[in-house]
Amino acid sequence: MRRATMCGMSQQPPVRSTGSPPPRPDASMSLLNNVIDHALDDGYAEATARRAEEGGGLPRSLRAKLGVAAGLVLAAAVVTVGAAEARISAPVVAKERQELIDRIESETSTADQLERDVERIRTEVGERQRAALQEHGGGQAELVGLLSGATPVHGPGVKLVVNDAKGTDSGGGGPRESSGFSDTGRVRDRDMQRVINGLWESGAEAVAINGQRLTSLSAIRAAGDAILVDNKPLVPPYTILAIGDGQRLSTAFQDSADGQYLHALVENFGIRSGITVEGDVRLPAAPSLTVRTAEPRGAGAATPSGRATADTGKGTS
Numbered sequence: 001m002r003r004a005t006m007c008g009m010s011q012q013p014p015v016r017s018t019g020s021p022p023p024r025p026d027a028s029m030s031l032l033n034n035v036i037d038h039a040l041d042d043g044y045a046e047a048t049a050r051r052a053e054e055g056g057g058l059p060r061s062l063r064a065k066l067g068v069a070a071g072l073v074l075a076a077a078v079v080t081v082g083a084a085e086a087r088i089s090a091p092v093v094a095k096e097r098q099e100l101i102d103r104i105e106s107e108t109s110t111a112d113q114l115e116r117d118v119e120r121i122r123t124e125v126g127e128r129q130r131a132a133l134q135e136h137g138g139g140q141a142e143l144v145g146l147l148s149g150a151t152p153v154h155g156p157g158v159k160l161v162v163n164d165a166k167g168t169d170s171g172g173g174g175p176r177e178s179s180g181f182s183d184t185g186r187v188r189d190r191d192m193q194r195v196i197n198g199l200w201e202s203g204a205e206a207v208a209i210n211g212q213r214l215t216s217l218s219a220i221r222a223a224g225d226a227i228l229v230d231n232k233p234l235v236p237p238y239t240i241l242a243i244g245d246g247q248r249l250s251t252a253f254q255d256s257a258d259g260q261y262l263h264a265l266v267e268n269f270g271i272r273s274g275i276t277v278e279g280d281v282r283l284p285a286a287p288s289l290t291v292r293t294a295e296p297r298g299a300g301a302a303t304p305s306g307r308a309t310a311d312t313g314k315g316t317s
Contacts, residue, residue: 126287149215149286153206155243157281158250162187162195162262163237165270185269187236189222191262195240196220198258203249204242206283210234213286230287237272246277 165185196214199207207214212229219230226233242249253259254275265271 122287126285149206149213152283152285153243154280154282155205156246157204157241157243157278158199158246158253158275159278159281160195160199160240160242160253160275161237161273162192162240163272165272185271186225187227187238187265187271189220189227191265191271192227192238193220194258194261198253198256198262199240199242199249201258202244202252202256204244206243208241208283210239211284213284215286218286232287241278241281241283243281243283246279250275250277 164187192209196207196209209229212232212234214229219228221228221231223233227238228234254263262271262273266273
């Protein structure tokens with residue numbers, strides 16, 4: 001009964017031994033094992049061993065030791081001499097720098113004084129020119145001073161503000177189409193010339209731009225992107241004050257060809273502009289005058305309406 005039971009059980013066949021050891025689990029990573037086992041190059045190992053045998057790389061002979069000592073002494077001498085020269089030259093450099101600063105300050109002060117002298121002389125010349133105009137103007141001294149810009153004036157008029165566009169507009173057409181402007185959103189000297197001529201033509205008796213009085217001899221030119229009035233640069237926005245019959249002057253200018261030109265610049269290129277009627281506009285005298293001799297045209301010559309009044313600083317009724 002026991003044998004039958006054991007015979008009925010399934011048995012595994014025996015495993016035969018081949019006589020060779022089982023393979024290593026990391027046998028497929030032989031390259032990585034080689035790198036790990038030989039992390040240091042053999043050449044480095046040989047160099048380290050050779051240096052150890054030679055006594056750490058230090059010279060053994062007396063001649064070599066003397067050479068090393070001489071090199072160290074020479075290096076120390078160079079460093080010491082360099083430091084000494086730097087310490088000696090530092091006060092000299094500081095002294096020269098201070099002398100240069102003093103010269104710059106002195107020359108700057110001299111230039112400022114010369115500029116003040118020029119301004120004083122220019123003012124004196126202007127006063128003498130205005131006095132000459134008033135002296136030789138006879139009974140029309142006030143009118144002569146008004147027409148020549150020799151005296152400050154005030155009276156009713158208009159205020160016209162012209163400014164560059166907020167952004168550069170590259171659109172074509174309009175009054176600048178053939179003028180070669182690279183930046184069509186910027187007010188140019190020829191634009192200002194047309195605006196000023198339009199105000200004169202519309203009946204303005206006296207005109208100033210950004211506090212700069214204009215006369216019959218004033219020149220509006222350009223230097224790069226800047227607008228010059230009598231060689232003095234202006235900065236936008238350009239505030240133009242004109243004396244005359246305020247409402248009539250404003251209407252006449254906006255209906256004129258030059259007023260339409262300015263309106264076209266506003267519409268096509270984004271230039272900003274605005275005109276208002278003012279009850280009292282004050283204009284300074286022209287900074288410089290050219291006194292010339294002239295003969296009257298005759299008794300029937302046209303004269304301004306006299307709305308502008310000479311500003312003597314005492315006030316007018």
